[in-house]
Structure formats: structure tokens, C-alpha cells
Amino acid sequence: MSAFAIETHGLTRRFGEFVAVRDLTFHVAQGEVFGFLGANGAGKTTAMRMLIGLLEPSDGSAQVAGYDIATDSEAVRRNIGYMSQKFSLYDDLTVQENITLYGGIYGLSNAQIAERTHALLGRIGLEHARKELVRRIPLGWKQQLALSVALLHEPKIVFLDEPTGGVDPITRRRFWELIYETAAAGTTVLVTTHYLDEAEYCDRLSIMVEGAIAAMGTPGEVKREFGVTSLDELFLQLTRPGAA
Amino acid sequence: MDVAAPPAVDVRAFTRRFGDVTAVDSLTFDVRPGELFGFIGPDGAGKTTLFRTLVTLLVPDAGSVRVLGYDVVTDLWTLRSRVGYMPGRFSLYPDLSALENLRFFASVFGTSVEEGMSIIEPIWRQLAPFADRRAGALSGGMKQKLALCCALVHAPEILFLDEPTTGVDAVSRREFWDLLDRLRDGGLTIVVSTPYMDEASRCDRVALMQQGRILLVDTPAAIRAAYPRPLFAVQAPDRLGILAVLRRFPHAAAVWPFGDVLHYTDARAGMDDGAIIDEVRAFVQANGVPSPGISAIPAGIEDAFMWHMAAGTAGEQVG
Known part of the structure; x- marks a missing residue:
């Protein structure tokens, strides 16, 4: 079993002639907050879909939460959580119904669901809204709820796909505090974002360019390696080599 | 930008409700001719409701909304052909090619691609290699440029762009703003909304919006200086x-x-x-x-936004 939460070797995905992800080799340690960055079309989504067991690799291998993504994708999906800005909760169900539904899907008992609902709503201060339709609660709370629900089955790793898109700057920062709490409790976090200031909050990060990893390390390491003062500058240099 | 000319957009005490939700709450502001004016705020601030009203697709519950001197309710047919609108959601025909979409929008406004070419040429030039590709199969950046061409092909006097850069990476966002700069330099009035605070500095003036209200309207420099x-x-x-x-x-x-x-x-x-x-x-x-x-x-726009946001939420602790 891999000592890492995520470990990939030469992970590659082709669509016909097009190589969407090329020879991805990296690892993420337990409890780490790992930023997964890249321009639109750089291959982040394809790579993420492979890592969560939804898309088979064309070549290479990856272990996620200790399971092989190609031969054991079912076990991978049981041991991870996933949240995206675009979809994670059912708007027409109440807060409680969403939690119960997810708990049921992941095979939790009624007693477990009741106990974890209580703890979860207490932590994010949403107990009063238990019977509200999700559609009616503010976006900031919805996002904290979505993350908490993605963590309901106590996964070893949670994948966050642009979790803070469109939210106000205060809610965005509160959400990151929740990310830190999650990692401090031992859950590994892999997060994508278009906010480069948020990339600075990661323990380590990678920047994908045209399907391959072009830079990887702690924010400080990659800035030193490329001789830049900000991740914004590095992102520009890597994604538009002529323009920098 | 002509400060003495009548405003390109003149909004007074505009309110719009949906059921018991007040999406836009008594907004008052103006946009000057030739200005690049930005609405900066998160999802749920009311930006889309405001934009849909400005382009005559929604009517106000209260207040007055005038664009180019015309009332958005009573003069809607005069106004329609004079405004360009790029909605936040991709709204072109995915099964038509890029060029077919452009032809369609030109014909709806009684013009032709050839007539509109002088305006859209700098943008269309980057798209031309994909003219025959289905719009649905274009990359995100190319879809965005096609939508901009379709909003501009009838030579509008004012352009409304609702969150054109949402979900777009930092570098592509910068390139899109470079395009807007060139359009503004050509004399077009542009009103744009964005959730990204760092884009405020690209505007002549910005309105910071939160929960249906304007927190502040000013030049980016003045907002920073007033921290x-x-x-x-x-x-x-x-x-x-x-x-x-x-x-x-x-x-x-x-x-x-x-x-x-x-x-x-x-x-x-x-x-x-x-x-x-x-x-x-x-x-x-x-x-x-x-x-x-x-x-x-010195404070940035994001510092200012958070300060005013926290000041507006009574009783809540700041940071």
C-alpha cells in the first residue's frame, strides 16, 4: 500500500490523437493541502477525473487512498470525497435531506447519520437551517455545507474543484479556514482554483501546461526555481511564454 | 470620456424583487459616455438582474432605468438595436458553426457580417481559423470571443458584458481585458460585471456590489485611497x-x-x-x-471591498 494519499506514475490519457494528460508523476502526502493549477484546457479536469476513478488512464498508473484507480476504481470512489462549485447539493432538498441522502449513498447507518449531522451543522453554525431548502440558504453557507457533506463518510482525501468560484472575498477566506481544519484533522485536500492568491495557501502545488506538469513544489520553492516574486507572474510565464 | 454629456446609463432608485427576495435594492448610479464601468461583486449580488434590466429583458418593480436616454420599459424597441449584450451563460447555437452564429446575429439586427467586420475584425481574426467549427465544440476562450463578436456585429453604442471572465484562468482573463481596452479606446461605452476583485483596476470607475446594493462607486484609485x-x-x-x-x-x-x-x-x-x-x-x-x-x-480593491462589506453586516465580527 502506498504511503501517500495520491501517487501517480506516468499517468497519461489520450482522446484519439490528442494527449490530454501526459506522463503525470507526482505524489501528495497524507494531510497535505495540494493545489492543482493550470490554464483552461491544460488537462486538470481530465487528470482529476482519472484520480477520482471516473475515467480510465490510457497509460501509467495511480494509487488513490491506497487503491489502484484502474483495477479498483469502486474502492477509490468509496474512500474519497468530491465537491465542485458547479454541482454538489440538491437545491430542491432541505439541508437535512441532502445530508441523509449522501449518508445513505455511502452506507452510513441512521444512527451514524444523526450523530454526524449534529456535529456537522454545529461546526458550521447551520443548525437553525436544518429544514430549509438548500436553494434558500446563502451561497457562503451552501459551500461550507457542500464541503461538510463531501466529508460525511470520513474520506481519506477530498477533491475540491474550484470550490470558491464567484463567492465574496470574506466567504472565500472563511472557506479556506475550513480547508485548513480539514487537513489538520488528517484528510488530504486536492484543490483547483483560478485565484492565484489561494494557491499561496497550499502546502504544495503543481501547475499543468498542455497536459504535463510544468512546475511543482511549495509556493516558495516554485517561485525561487523560476526566479519570480509572485505565482501570478509564474503562471503568466508558464502559460504564455512569449508574453512574460 | 465626456463628463458633461448626458449619461449613457442613468439609473435611479431601481428595485427588482422575485417573490419575497429583493434581488436589486434601490440602486442609483450613472455611466458616462465612453466609460468602461465595472460592477464588482460575488454571486447573488444582483449583477445579472441589473444587466438583464439594462438590456430590456426584465422590467423594474420601482425606480427608473434609462440607457442612451431611452427608458428600458417604454422605449424597448428603440433601445434593443442600440445595445450589445453578452450574457453570462454561453447562449449561442451550439450546432451552428462559428460563422453561422455570427451571420444569424447580424441578420437579426438587419445587418451583415461584412458590414460589421470593421468593428469585430481584431477579435474575429483570432477566431477565423475555426469559422467552420461548431460553436459547441470551440474551446472556452474561443466561445467567449465568438459571443463578443455576436454582441458587437450590429455596431451597438453601448456594450453590456455579464461576467465574461467567470471560470476563466488568470492569463486568459487578462487578455480579454486587453480586448475591452481596445474597444473602449475606439469610443464604445462598456458596462461589465465580474466577481474578480483584481479586475477592478482595469475599469475607469467601479461599483462594489453586495446583496442587491451598491457599497461604493468611484474610480479604483479613489476607492483604494479612501481606505x-x-x-x-x-x-x-x-x-x-x-x-x-x-x-x-x-x-x-x-x-x-x-x-x-x-x-x-x-x-x-x-x-x-x-x-x-x-x-x-x-x-x-x-x-x-x-x-x-x-x-x-496601500489598500487594494479587495481590502476596500471587505472593509465595506464587514461594515455593512451589523453585529458580525470582522476578521
Whole structure:
């Protein structure tokens, strides 16, 4: 079993002639907050879909939460959580119904669901809204709820796909505090974002360019390696080599 | 930009409700001819309701909304052909080619692609290699450029862009703003909305919006300059540790992470920066944080937005 939460070797995905992800080799340690960055079309989504067991690799291998993504994708999906800005909760169900539904899907008992609902709503201060339709609660709370629900089955790793898109700057920062709490409790976090200031909050990060990893390390390491003062500058240099 | 000319957009006490939700709450502002005017705010601020009203697709519940001197309710047919609108959601025909979409929008407005070409040429040039590709199969960046061409092909006098850069990476966003700069330099009035605070600096004036209200309207420089308290960047290896310590400092008005530093706002207006730095350093050192880097900095738009947002939410603790 891999000592890492995520470990990939030469992970590659082709669509016909097009190589969407090329020879991805990296690892993420337990409890780490790992930023997964890249321009639109750089291959982040394809790579993420492979890592969560939804898309088979064309070549290479990856272990996620200790399971092989190609031969054991079912076990991978049981041991991870996933949240995206675009979809994670059912708007027409109440807060409680969403939690119960997810708990049921992941095979939790009624007693477990009741106990974890209580703890979860207490932590994010949403107990009063238990019977509200999700559609009616503010976006900031919805996002904290979505993350908490993605963590309901106590996964070893949670994948966050642009979790803070469109939210106000205060809610965005509160959400990151929740990310830190999650990692401090031992859950590994892999997060994508278009906010480069948020990339600075990661323990380590990678920047994908045209399907391959072009830079990887702690924010400080990659800035030193490329001789830049900000991740914004590095992102520009890597994604538009002529323009920098 | 002509300050004396009548406004290109003139909105007074505009309110719009949906059921018991007030999406836009008594907005008053104007946009001058030739201005690049930005609405900056998160999802749910009311930006889309405002834009849909400005382009005659929604009617106000109260107040008056005039664009190019025309009322959006009574003069809608006069107005329709004079405004360009790029909605936030991709709204072209995915099964038509890029060129077919462009032809369609040109014909709806009684013009032709050839007639509109002088306006859209700099943008269309980048799209031309994909003219025959289905719009649904274009990349995100190309879809965005096609939508902009379709909104401009009938030579509108004013262009409304609702969140054109949402979900777009930092570098592509910058390139899109370069395009808007060129259009504005050509004399077009542009009203644009965005959730990204860093885009405010690309506008002549911005309105900061939150929960259906305008917090502030001004030039980006004036908004930054009007930050009401001393602001400092604080740097230390253990960011979480120093964040917790600084929030306990009795004179802290706000403490937020900003990339690789923290932004610390002191509650005492008019106090000497050096004296504040000495006090803050002494306090964090007494709490076990070894000598952090602290320097006074000018406020950014995001600092200003958070300050006004927190000031508006009564009773809630700041940072």
C-alpha cells in the first residue's frame, strides 16, 4: 500500500490523437493541502477525473487512498470525497435531506447519520437551517455545507474543484479556514482554483501546461526555481511564454 | 470620456424583487459616455438582474432605468438595436458553426457580417481559423470571443458584458481585458460585471456590489485611497499561528490572509505607522511568534471591498 494519499506514475490519457494528460508523476502526502493549477484546457479536469476513478488512464498508473484507480476504481470512489462549485447539493432538498441522502449513498447507518449531522451543522453554525431548502440558504453557507457533506463518510482525501468560484472575498477566506481544519484533522485536500492568491495557501502545488506538469513544489520553492516574486507572474510565464 | 454629456446609463432608485427576495435594492448610479464601468461583486449580488434590466429583458418593480436616454420599459424597441449584450451563460447555437452564429446575429439586427467586420475584425481574426467549427465544440476562450463578436456585429453604442471572465484562468482573463481596452479606446461605452476583485483596476470607475446594493462607486484609485485605517502586510513562516495571534491584538480591526502575507488593519486612524509596527511586533513576539516582517502598504480593491462589506453586516465580527 502506498504511503501517500495520491501517487501517480506516468499517468497519461489520450482522446484519439490528442494527449490530454501526459506522463503525470507526482505524489501528495497524507494531510497535505495540494493545489492543482493550470490554464483552461491544460488537462486538470481530465487528470482529476482519472484520480477520482471516473475515467480510465490510457497509460501509467495511480494509487488513490491506497487503491489502484484502474483495477479498483469502486474502492477509490468509496474512500474519497468530491465537491465542485458547479454541482454538489440538491437545491430542491432541505439541508437535512441532502445530508441523509449522501449518508445513505455511502452506507452510513441512521444512527451514524444523526450523530454526524449534529456535529456537522454545529461546526458550521447551520443548525437553525436544518429544514430549509438548500436553494434558500446563502451561497457562503451552501459551500461550507457542500464541503461538510463531501466529508460525511470520513474520506481519506477530498477533491475540491474550484470550490470558491464567484463567492465574496470574506466567504472565500472563511472557506479556506475550513480547508485548513480539514487537513489538520488528517484528510488530504486536492484543490483547483483560478485565484492565484489561494494557491499561496497550499502546502504544495503543481501547475499543468498542455497536459504535463510544468512546475511543482511549495509556493516558495516554485517561485525561487523560476526566479519570480509572485505565482501570478509564474503562471503568466508558464502559460504564455512569449508574453512574460 | 465626456463628463458633461448626458449619461449613457442613468439609473435611479431601481428595485427588482422575485417573490419575497429583493434581488436589486434601490440602486442609483450613472455611466458616462465612453466609460468602461465595472460592477464588482460575488454571486447573488444582483449583477445579472441589473444587466438583464439594462438590456430590456426584465422590467423594474420601482425606480427608473434609462440607457442612451431611452427608458428600458417604454422605449424597448428603440433601445434593443442600440445595445450589445453578452450574457453570462454561453447562449449561442451550439450546432451552428462559428460563422453561422455570427451571420444569424447580424441578420437579426438587419445587418451583415461584412458590414460589421470593421468593428469585430481584431477579435474575429483570432477566431477565423475555426469559422467552420461548431460553436459547441470551440474551446472556452474561443466561445467567449465568438459571443463578443455576436454582441458587437450590429455596431451597438453601448456594450453590456455579464461576467465574461467567470471560470476563466488568470492569463486568459487578462487578455480579454486587453480586448475591452481596445474597444473602449475606439469610443464604445462598456458596462461589465465580474466577481474578480483584481479586475477592478482595469475599469475607469467601479461599483462594489453586495446583496442587491451598491457599497461604493468611484474610480479604483479613489476607492483604494479612501481606505479608512492604517493597513500593513505581515509576513511570518507560520501564517496560521500569526493569524490567530494577530486577531487577539486589542487594536486589530481586520486580519485576513492575502496570498503569502496577512493584511492587518489597525483600528486607530491617524496613528503613526512606525509606532503601530513597533506595537504589533512586540505583541506577536510576546505571544511566541519570532520577529515577523511588517510594512505599511496601500489598500487594494479587495481590502476596500471587505472593509465595506464587514461594515455593512451589523453585529458580525470582522476578521
